[in-house]
Amino acid sequence: MSHSPTLAPQPSPAAAFLRFVRAYGQETAVLVALLVIVVAVSLINPNYLGPTNINNIVAGNAYVAVAAIGMTMIILLGHIDVAVGALIGVLASIAGTLAVNGYPIWIAWLVPILVGVCVEAIIGVLVAYARIPAIVVTLGIVSILKGGLITVTQGVWISNLPPDFLIAQFRLFGIPSPVYFMVGLTIAAGLWMRYAPFGRAIYAVGGNVEAARTVGIRPERLTVGVFALHGMFAGIAAVLFGTQLQVIQSTVPNNLELTIITASVIGGVSIVGGRGTVFGSTLAAIFFSAVSSALVFLNISAYWLRAVLGLLILATVLADAMRRRQFH
C-alpha cells in the first residue's frame, strides 16, 4: 500500500469492533439488553426459557417486527404513521372476510397487502405533494379506518376461518412461519436499504432533503414509494396477525401503532430521520415481547410494561439527541 499521509493505517480487529459498536451502538445496546433480560429472568424462573415461551416471545410478536420494518423507513424519512395499527386491524378483517366467504386462500393473503400498499400510497401522496404533515394525515386516516371497520363489521368477530388460511400457525422444522417472515424480511430489507440505490436514497432524503435533490433524487416520488412499501409490510403484518388465532376480532388492536413506533425508535431510528436500521427495530420488537413476557413470569403487573417502555423511549431519544450533536 502507498503510504499517503492522509490515510490512517489499517485498523486492528479491536478498533474495527469498536467502530462497529459505535456505528451500530443502538442495535448493540438492544441486543445486550435482550440477552441480559433473558438470562436474568431465566435464572429466577427457568420456565421462561421453555420452548413454548420462546415461541411466544419470538413468533407471537413477529408481526410487530414486520410492521416495524416499514415504520423504520417512514421514520428514516422524517415522517410518522400513527394509522398503521388501525390499518393492520382493517387489513386482517379484510383477509378473514375473504377467507370465510370462499375466496381462494392466496387471494385472501394477497388482497390485504395490495390494499395496504394503496392506502399508504395515498397517505404518501398527501404527505409528499400536498405537503400535509404525516401526523395530521394519518390521524385523519385512523378515524376513517376505525369508523369504517366498526360500521362494516358491526363489531362481529370473524370465525370459522379455513385451516389452510392460518399461515401464522404453519411450522417448518418445528419453527412457526412468522419467525421465517420476520427474519427473512428483516435481512432482505436491511441489505436492500444498505446496498441498493433506492435504500441509500432513503437515508439521503432523511438526512438532507436538499442535498438529495441536488444529486438527482426526487424526494416526493421517493416518499410515495416508501409509504407504499410500508403499506406492503403492514399488509404482511396484518396477514400474520389475523392468522395467529382461530378468530379475527373485528376491532382495531389497541395501541398497536405505538408498539410498532416504539420498536423502531428503541431500535435506533433517529426520530428526525436519516439514521437507523431495520435490524435494530426487529431486535427491539423481540426485546419488547421478552420484557412483557418477563413481567408475567416475575408476577409483575402488566401495567408496568407501558411505563417501562415509556422510560426506554425517553432514554433512547435522549441518547439520539446527544449523538446527533456530533454531526451538526
Place this chain on the structure above:
Amino acid sequence: MTCLLELSNISKSFAHVRVLERVDFDVRAGEVHALMGENGAGKSTLIKIVAGVIAPSGGEMRIDGEAVRFSSPKEANARGIATVYQEMLLFPDLTVAENIFLGHAPRGPFGAIDWSAMRSKARALLDSLDSHDLDVDTVVGTLSVANRQRVEIAKALSQDARIVIMDEPTAALAETDAKRLLDIVRRLRDRGVGIIYVSHRMAEIFAIADRITVLRDGMMIGTRNRGDVDQPTLVSMMVGRDIAQLYPKVDVEPGEVLLEARDVCCGDRVSHANLHVRAGEIVGVAGLIGAGRTELALTLFGITPATSGEIRIDGKPVTIASPREARDLGIAYIPEDRGRQGLVKAETIAQNIVHPILDRISRWFFVNLRTERSLAAQSIKQLSIRTWGGEQIAGQLSGGNQQKVVVAKWLGTKPRILIMDEPTRGIDVGAKAEIYALMGKLAQEGIGILMISSELPEILGMSDRIMVMNEGKLVAEIPRAVATLESVGAAMTNVDRHQETER
C-alpha cells in the same frame, strides 16, 4: 473627541479555537466606524461581544470610560447599545408601532399600555428617520426588507441608543433603498450616535465611514482614517498577502465552447442571461446578494429549469429539466450552502461521495461496494481530505474537509462543466488555497468552471473572465486583463449608487 465605547485587549476562544486575539476597538460620538475583514475574520464575534450576546474570554470593555461587563443583550441595551441585525429580529404579526416599543411601551395609569402615546411616539421616530411613508399600524410581516430595517433602526432609537451596530445593513437591499439607508445612517451620526458599520462593499465604506478597522484571522490589523487609505491597501490588509500569491492562477489556453446560455430566463429571478464557458476556462460570476447568481446556477443545473431561452452543450441545444439530466450532460454543481444542499452529514464520506452516481455504480439493484470504496479512497487522496478513512461520518470533519467531500462527490460524476457556488465560503485560508489549486488543475484538464463568488478578491484572482450580475441580469462582461475592484464593483452596484457614493 470622547470615546463612547472602548474595547481593549479583547480575546475570545470557542473550545480551542481562538476567534479574537487582543483586539482594540473604539467608537466616538458622531462617527461611523467601519469594521472590515474576510469571512471568518472575527467581525461577527466582535459585534456580538459589544452587543452582549457573548462574553469575551479576556480584555476590557468601557463605556464613557467606565468598565462594563455584559451578561446579556438586555444589559447592553440598558447602556445604550442597539443592534440592527442582518437577519431581522422583528415579530411579523405585530404592527410597526408594537415592534418598535416591544418590551418598553409607554405606560398609562395602572400600568396599561398607552396605545395613543405609543403610536404618536413611533410616528415621531419614523419621521425623524425621514420615513414619512411608513404607517405605524401596518403589520411588519407585510413590509419590504428595507422598511423592516427602518423599523429596526427606529426600535434602536426608541431605546435611546447611543451606539448602533449595523451588520451588513445593505446586503439585502435594492439600490435606491440602500441609498436611503445611507442617508439615515448620516442622520444618526449627525445626532451624535456612534455607529459600528460592517460591510463588504468598498464603495459604501468610502462613502460613509470616518474610520475603518480591519480584522484578519481574529487579529486587529489596523485602524485608518478614511482619508489616509485607498482600496488596494484595504484589500491587502484584509487578505494579508498579495492577491497573486493567494490565487495561483494557471494560464490555460481556452478550448471549445462547452456551455452556452442564450437568453435564458427563469421566472423573474434570471432574465435573459447570455454567457458561455470554454474548456479550461474559469468564468467568475460577481454580484450582490440577491442579484440572481445562485438562481442562474440552479437554472443551468436543472433544479429550477429555465422558463425560456436556450442552453447549448457543445453547440447542441439541450433541455435541462432535472439535476439528473444536467449530470448526464456533464454538468456538476457544487452548492453554496454546504450544510443545506451539499452533504448528508449523518452518512459516511464514501456514502456521500457516491450519491450522485448511485445508478452508475449499481448492478442488479445493488451498489458495487468495491467501486464505492476505491472511489472514496481515491478522492481522499486526490483532495487530501483529512480523515481516517472513507467510513468516517462526514459531519465529523472540519468545514474545509466537508467542502472537499462535496467537491469530490461532484468530481466523481466526471463533469466537463463545473459550477461552483461560493466555493470557499466559511473555510480557513489553508483549505481555500487547496481549493484554488484544485480549480487550476481542473482547468488544465480541460474542465470549464463557472465560479460564483461574493468575495471580489477571489473573483479577480481566479477568473479568466468576469460576468457581473445585477437584479437578475448579466450586466457586464469584463476580461481578466482589465478587471479591477472598481470596474467590477461599479458594475455590481448600478450607476445611481456609484454617483451617490462619490459625494
